[in-house]
Amino acid sequence: MSANAILLPMLVLAGWTMIIWLWMYATRLPAMGRAGIDGTKMVGSTGKSLRDDLVAAGEVKASWVADNYNHLMEQPTIFYATALALALLEAGSGLAVQLAWGYAALRILHSLVQILSNRVVVRFAVFALASLCLFGLVGLALMAAAG
Numbered sequence: 755m756s757a758n759a760i761l762l763p764m765l766v767l768a769g770w771t772m773i774i775w776l777w778m779y780a781t782r783l784p785a786m787g788r789a790g791i792d793g794t795k796m797v798g799s800t801g802k803s804l805r806d807d808l809v810a811a812g813e814v815k816a817s818w819v820a821d822n823y824n825h826l827m828e829q830p831t832i833f834y835a836t837a838l839a840l841a842l843l844e845a846g847s848g849l850a851v852q853l854a855w856g857y858a859a860l861r862i863l864h865s866l867v868q869i870l871s872n873r874v875v876v877r878f879a880v881f882a883l884a885s886l887c888l889f890g891l892v893g894l895a896l897m898a899a900a901g
Contacts, residue, residue: 760846763854764837770862771826777869778819782808785816815869822868826861829888833857836891845898853887853894860884 786793789811791804801824805817837854840846846854864880867873 755847755851757844757846758841759851760837760840760854763851763858764834767826767830767833767858767861770858770865771823771830774819774823774826774865774869778823781816781819785811785813789813818872819869822865825868826865829885830861833861833888833891836888836895839895840891840898843895843898845894850891850894853890857884857887857891860887 783793785808786804789808791807791811796804801820805820808814808817833854837846840850860880860883864877864884867877867880
C-alpha cells in the first residue's frame, strides 16, 4: 500500500464537505423565501443572525445543514493537515489509512445524524468516535515526524 493511500479518505471528506455546501444552499435559500427573508436587502448580517431568523420563522432544519457545514470547517482541518503530513512523511499507509477511513466515515455519519435527526446524544457519540480516530492519526504523525 502506498504512503499516499491516506489521501483518498481525506479527499472523500473534502468532497463530502462540498456536497454539504450544495445541500446547505439547496435548503437555506428556499427556507429564507418561506421565512420572508430577502437576502438582497441584508447588510452586515452574520451567519448567526440568519440562523436565529430562520429558527424564529420555524425553519430550524435548514439551519442544521448550515451548522453541519460549519462543523466540517472546524475539527476536520486537523485531519487534513495530519493526512497531508503523513503522506509527506511516507507514513500514510496501514493503520493510518484505516484510521483515516474511520474518521472520514464517522464524519459523514455525523453529518447525516445532524442534518436528518439532530439527536445530540447520537451526534456526540459519533463525534467522539471520530475524535478517537483523529487522536490516533495525530499520534502516528508525531511518531513519524520524530523519526
